[in-house]
Amino acid sequence: MSGGDDGNSGYxxxxxxxxxxxxxxxxxxxxxxxWPVTADRYRLVVSRACPWAxxxxxxxxxxxxxDALSMGIAxxxxxxxxxxxxxxxxxxxxxxxxxxxxxxxxxxxxxxPGGVSVPAIVDVPSGRLVTNDYQRITLDLATEWRALHRPGxxxxxxxxxxxxxxxVMAEVYEDVNNGVYRAGFARGQEEYEEACAAVFRRLExxxxxxxxxxxxxxxxxxxxxVRLFTTLVRFDAVYHGHFKCNRWKLTEDQVLWAYARDLYQxxxxxxxxxxxxxxxHYYQVHTGIxxxxxxxxxxxxxxxxxxxxxxxxxxxxxxxxxxxGPVRAEEEVPARGRP
Numbered sequence: 458m459s460g461g462d463d464g465n466s467g468y469x470x471x472x473x474x475x476x477x478x479x480x481x482x483x484x485x486x487x488x489x490x491x492w493p494v495t496a497d498r499y500r501l502v503v504s505r506a507c508p509w510a511x512x513x514x515x516x517x518x519x520x521x522x523x524d525a526l527s528m529g530i531a532x533x534x535x536x537x538x539x540x541x542x543x544x545x546x547x548x549x550x551x552x553x554x555x556x557x558x559x560x561x562x563x564x565x566x567x568x569x570p571g572g573v574s575v576p577a578i579v580d581v582p583s584g585r586l587v588t589n590d591y592q593r594i595t596l597d598l599a600t601e602w603r604a605l606h607r608p609g610x611x612x613x614x615x616x617x618x619x620x621x622x623x624x625v626m627a628e629v630y631e632d633v634n635n636g637v638y639r640a641g642f643a644r645g646q647e648e649y650e651e652a653c654a655a656v657f658r659r660l661e662x663x664x665x666x667x668x669x670x671x672x673x674x675x676x677x678x679x680x681x682x683v684r685l686f687t688t689l690v691r692f693d694a695v696y697h698g699h700f701k702c703n704r705w706k707l708t709e710d711q712v713l714w715a716y717a718r719d720l721y722q723x724x725x726x727x728x729x730x731x732x733x734x735x736x737x738h739y740y741q742v743h744t745g746i747x748x749x750x751x752x753x754x755x756x757x758x759x760x761x762x763x764x765x766x767x768x769x770x771x772x773x774x775x776x777x778x779x780x781x782g783p784v785r786a787e788e789e790v791p792a793r794g795r796p
């Protein structure tokens with residue numbers, strides 16, 4: 458999710474196009490791009506509001522990379538200069554010492570295109586951005602960072618299932634992850650209706666798929682589930698109203714609502730979700746489609762911790778591994794962001 462690209466007032470007035478990540482270096486076990494996997498060298502910068510960044514937050518926690526990869530959390534309400542560290546003392550990231558994520562981008566390349574987006578991984582010693590490739594970061598955390606995974610970490614991208622996972626993720630990305638944005642930022646009725654129709658067509662297919670199996674691919678949580686979850690958990694809170702994806706609510710689809718609650722209640726998922734950050738970001742930043750910046754009081758979040766009944770479908774959430782331990786005190790979601 459980008460900031461500083463034509464200003465927040467441009468949302469809904471300029472043609473929506475999901476740009477490819479400009480900085481696509483990879484941090485790998487062999488360091489072939491010049492960035493070897495090394496504990497304590499890099500910092501993951503995220504916003505809890507952003508679904509693309511939330512993928513990395515969830516993966517980092519599931520894989521137990523907290524000791525190896527520190528995390529900075531940006532203010533959910535960025536300004537036109539980019540994501541801000543106004544949640545930290547002196548309005549500076551305590552590790553990078555910068556006020557705006559854009560400073561790390563500028564140290565990498567002055568006049569870079571594409572705005573300033575999260576998730577971003579920054580090289581701490583140099584203060585330079587390494588990558589903002591949201592499609593690749595989590596896959597590399599799951600594969601290239603294995604030596605630093607916690608004991609019992611799940612395999613989120615099992616090799617024997619990668620072809621199927623890739624297919625499912627591509628469909629979910631096109632119609633759901635990105636589809637809600639194409640609907641929300643549409644500039645005309647036809648453009649909106651086409652995007653909205655694709656969103657719900659895909660959701661209905663996913664509902665049918667998940668009616669008979671607990672997870673999207675195989676019998677364990679994979680990267681595919683992480684990517685679908687980050688959209689579903691935001692659906693009723695922002696996409697239904699703010700983005701006009703309102704044919705029905707998530708809570709009105711029995712299968713998807715149970716699936717989303719199952720994941721939400723799984724350690725590593727719901728304990729990373731901040732509904733306060735989510736709502737304030739969308740409603741206060743996208744002034745092109747919500748000029749009043751009023752944040753709605755709903756929806757009621759009380760249903761998220763309720764029983765889901767998905768255990769009857771079997772499945773092993775973490776495969777042969779184990780659940781992550783408790784959330785670190787400094788990374789706990791504040792009470793106002795939880796149900």
